[in-house]
Amino acid sequence: MDIEGFVRRSIKEEDEETVQKNLVKKILEFKDLDNDKAEKMASAVIEEVKNTLTIDSYPDEFMRDLINYTQSSVSMGDIGVGSRGAGDFFVHRKIAEIVSSAKTSSYINPSAQDDGGVVKSTVDSKDVYITTAVDGIHSRLSEYPFLGGFHVARATLRDVCVMGSNPIAMLSDLHLADDGDVGKLFDFTAGVCAVSELVDVPLVAGSTLRVGGDMVLGDRLVSAVGAVGISEYAPTARKRAESGDVILLTEGSGGGTISTTAIYHGMFDVVQETMDISFIKASEAIFNAGLLPEVHAMTDVTNGGLRGDAHEISQTTGLGLSFSEEKIREMVNPKVLDMLEKLEIDPLGVSVDSLMIIAPEDLATRVKNVVSSAGVKINEIGVVDNSGISKLIKEDGREEELKPLFREAAYTKIKKIVGDIEPEDFDEMKDKVQRAAIESIKKKDKVVKAIQEK
Incomplete structure (x- = not known):
């Protein structure tokens, strides 16, 4: 409950006495306070908001523009x-x-719509590429902070790995609302550190604050984890994809999105399927085999599922991508795929956390061999062409343009109600x-x- 936001909205439409009365009621819903303390709190918030609103009549235009958004x-x-x-x-x-x-200037900035950003530096006359990435906790995992921490740590490390960088450090940012149990901070950090220990990448810094300070009541956790990686090779960015390249995909078991789907549908056994580091193992195998310089691009199948990633790659490169629906389905963890089908959720429209690799045809077999040797399933699912669009080859041979929906596939009941139709x-x-x-x-x-x- 954002009490400052409540006052900002209400004070424009109601008299101050009504706003005060309603705000006291809101505060007492969350806080175990006597009425007098709640009254004082409400009065303080209203006074502070009223003071901020005087900026609109401030004579200095520069200051008005600076403070307002x-x-x-x-x-x-x-x-x-x-x-x-x-x-x-x-x-x-x-x-x-x-x-x-x-x-x-940077080597790769957000305009590339890539997984991480890259700056190029020179150390001892050698080029060094430094990759940074940051990911936020899945919003529906606020009540499940260990899972939230585990999956967001994996996500940010993935974003570094797919740029061809070796992760060397992580940092976290925790924001817990005023009424949140401090234990959430510990469980979140433990989740991050579980990944840290599994892949030997230290968590080295962070920040812990309250969501909105005194102005937000409740126990919502809003957090993020960042990662830094280094490489002596140019990044495996999406823009390097070329026509004729082969598209490979590792098996995806999902992360925060799949865990959320499972928890909120009561299918708890599926959560265990998401608890792995196969993505990072696959990336390390490619890195350690010395194949990175020859790989054209890598990405994680997350934002909007394969539909979203294919669209972004086409937009960035101007190339087309052709996928086999049957082969994609084979690369989704069987338990996860079964859940998605039972719930009528499009597997191509949600984050399944697979590693997608785009490489020259003569390199593809070597990539498959080293990734398989690391114990991770991988297969060829398509090719890059000059068509300029992404398309899906259906199991019956029909072709369908692969486009992102207005929203990713609805994977919770509330998302189904909100819908995915373009307004x-x-x-x-x-x-x-x-x-x-x-x-x-x-x-x-x-x-x-x-x-x-x-």
Whole structure:
């Protein structure tokens, strides 16, 4: 419960006395306080919010612009941010445009829509590629912090591995709401450290704060884990894919998304299938065999499932990808696939956490051999071509364009209710988001200039 947000919304439509009364009621729902203390809390929040609202009449335009944010009038939920579909991809491209507008340079930045970012440095006359990545805990795993920590740690390490880097360190950021049990912090950290110990990558730094400080009541956990990796080879970025390449896929057992699906449908035995490090073992096998310089691209099948990853690769490279539906299904853990089919969830539209490798045909056999030797199942599932689109070859031979939905496949009951149909005003929403991004770039430029001239 965001009590500051509640006041900001309510004070525009109701008198202060009503807002005070309603806020006290909200506070007492979460806090074991006497009425007098709740009244004082409510009064303090209302006074603070009222003070912030005076910025709109502040005479200095620069300060008004600096403190206020550019409003798009489009909500996260409406456009589907975080739902790994068309809306989410669009917003991420706008974020990448803001990053690219900064007068800094990197070897790979968010404009590539890749799994991690890379900077190139020189040490003792040798080129070194440093990869960084960060992933957030699955929102529905707040009540299951060990699983949340375990899977987000795996996710960020995967993002480093698929860029062809050897992970060397992790860091975590924990935000637990005011009423959260401190034990959640410990279980989350233990989950991260379980992965750390399994793959011998230390957790070296972090931060722990409350979600919204005193302003957010409840026990929601919002956390992230970042990773750093290094390599002497150029990254295996998506943009390196070439027509004629073979597409390989390791068996995927899922991570945070599959665990969430299993838990909230009461199919708890499937959670155990997700507790492995086969993805990282496969990446290490390729790395240790010295094959990375010859591999063109690697990615993890996560954001929006294979539909989303195929779309992003096509968008980045202008190439096409052709997949065999039958072979893809063979590379989904049988228990996970059985659950998805029972729940009528599209296996191509959710994160199954497979490693997808794009490599020249003459290298594919060697990659399969070294990955298989590491105890990880792998198979060829498709090829890269010049068609410019991604397509799925159905089991009956029909071809179907492989496109991301507006949201990833609905894997919980609440997601099925929300739906994955593109809203009629999607183009209008994109225009509003585009304008807001442009205004944010202008604001950044204005502030940088002001500080430089100070």
